[in-house]
Amino acid sequence: MRKYKNFRCFFRLATIKKITLVQFRNYSSRTFEFDAGVTCITGPNGSGKTNLLDGVYYLCYTKSYFTAYQQQCVKLGLDGFRVEGAFDNEVIACKWQLGKKELKANGVEYEKPTDHIGKYAAVMVAPDDLELINDGSEPRRKWVDSILSQTDRGYLECLMRYQRVLQQRNAWLKLHGSSANPNYVELEYYDAQLAADGTYIHNKRNAFVRAFLPYLQAYYEQLTEGKEVVSIDYQTDMHQQTLAAWLQQSLQHDMRLQRTLRGIHKDDLLFVLNGTPVKGFGSQGQKKSFLFALKLAQYKYLSGILGFKPILLLDDVFEKLDQQRMEALLRIIRGADFGQVILTDTHEERVKNAFGDDAVISVIQL
Ligand SMILES: Nc1ncnc2c1ncn2[C@@H]1O[C@H](COP(=O)(O)OP(=O)(O)OP(=O)(O)O)[C@@H](O)[C@H]1O
Ligand SMILES: [Mg+2]
Incomplete structure (x- = not known):
């Protein structure tokens, strides 16, 4: 036993x-x-x-x-x-x-x-999980969010508020996008909220990727008994400038398209193997190994923080x-x-x- x-x-x-x-x-x-x-x-x-x-x-x-x-x-x-x-x-x-x-x-x-x-x-590994590697960015954001929501109560609160305010801002853009006299006071409130919560979420995701990477690398090596280097590249608008700056800068564009184009709701995680994206270049076996390494590393990360x-x-x-x-x-x-x-x-x-x-x-x- x-x-x-x-x-x-x-x-x-x-x-x-x-x-x-x-x-x-x-x-x-x-x-x-x-x-x-x-x-x-x-x-x-x-x-x-x-x-x-x-x-x-x-x-x-x-x-x-x-x-x-x-x-x-x-x-x-x-x-x-x-x-x-x-x-x-x-x-x-x-x-x-x-x-x-x-x-x-x-x-x-x-x-x-x-x-x-x-x-x-609990950490589940199920056959359809390969979507985490193969699909668009949404399952990867959800995956990170599910981990951080368990380990940080403030994260879940921020995320829920961010999503609510994002919907409100998008509704504002639809209503005022083509208006001659938009109500900018309301918009300023949304932008301030999004910038505050978005910054918190960005910092947490950033720290998570950094803490998580050594576990991922170690498990990938153990699974494949090889020396391939795996990595995660956190892709976010906020590497270049603050969300407050982005919201201001892309306002005209947002108003034309009537939705918010910049923010942590566009973040992605690029899974990388030996310098190339697993999604486009990995073999079936490499994708499977990467997925298992992700889940095992998730387990290790969670147990360390939850105790x-x-x-x-x-x-x-x-x-x-x-x-x-x-x-x-x-x-x-x-x-x-x-x-x-x-x-x-x-x-x-x-x-x-x-x-x-x-x-x-x-x-x-x-
Ligand atoms: N809400 C539901 N009400 C009734 N039956 C359901 C419901 N949801 C799923 N099922 C049925 O439950 C059955 C068992 O599903 P499950 O996926 O657990 O099987 P499984 O033993 O894992 O099969 P497999 O070996 O194919 O993976 C299926 O026939 C499925 O259609
Ligand atoms: Mg089954």
Whole structure:
């Protein structure tokens, strides 16, 4: 078994022991128990493996990893669901019904749902995650935002306010863009707000990339057993000048196009391998390795700041990995930096072989 004694004195435990899913996705009502080490969920396609992982993720963040629409988590034809999980020291229960969410810890409703943020954490690796590398900038911004929102309460507040004010500014641009006598007082207020929150968010993203890079490089090397250099280039308007200056400078342009063209909502992260962008030049294998390194580094970054080890959720990863990378991944996740692992696979044997005979793995057969 894993060496829990070693980190108990340094880390708060945040492992999940049991989960009950009621009217969640394909489940009517089922309870599952997890090992503190490795739990493998097996079963044929469509049996609910991914949904069970998502249930665990849901308890950590009170949202699904796969959809922003909570209604999609409700078992078809019904109007609500409930997810309850027993963690080491408390029971978290979340009920969602007709758009209303109720979140309780040990039977007591949170005064503010945001009090739940940062208590538990999970890092999911799922087959569609390659969109983080292949798609436009939005999934990458969301990825950074999801990490920083967990580790810094002010970040989430700033981000939400920034997005709200950005919408207001864009509405102003639509209304006044072609007006002969625009109300600049209102605009000044929006610009000041955007500049203040945008600067905070920019500084945090900048610091994050710097702190994150050494982890990324280390895991990429371990996964590929190579010496390729990986890097992240934080691309932002704010490297050149302040957001306040940009907003002022591009106002005429913004008014013509009736939307705000400069700001942290345009930021991107360029993933780089040996000096060239992974997106355009990386091979399939290099992209996969980069993605895994990103997720492992995310785990390491989060555990360092939160002070406990997140739950690692691996959906179907063995299906997609070749032998060498699979062995490397296993070596990493069974090392001292990692805690509870819950993974899915259609073949129990494949997982057992991968982990080796001496490994203690509990299996949930769906
Ligand atoms: N809201 C919902 N209500 C009812 N069923 C749902 C809902 N959402 C998803 N499902 C169904 O749940 C089933 C299980 O899905 P899931 O993705 O968990 O399967 P899986 O075991 O991971 O399969 P695979 O091995 O193909 O990845 C699917 O048939 C899916 O259509
Ligand atoms: Mg699945």
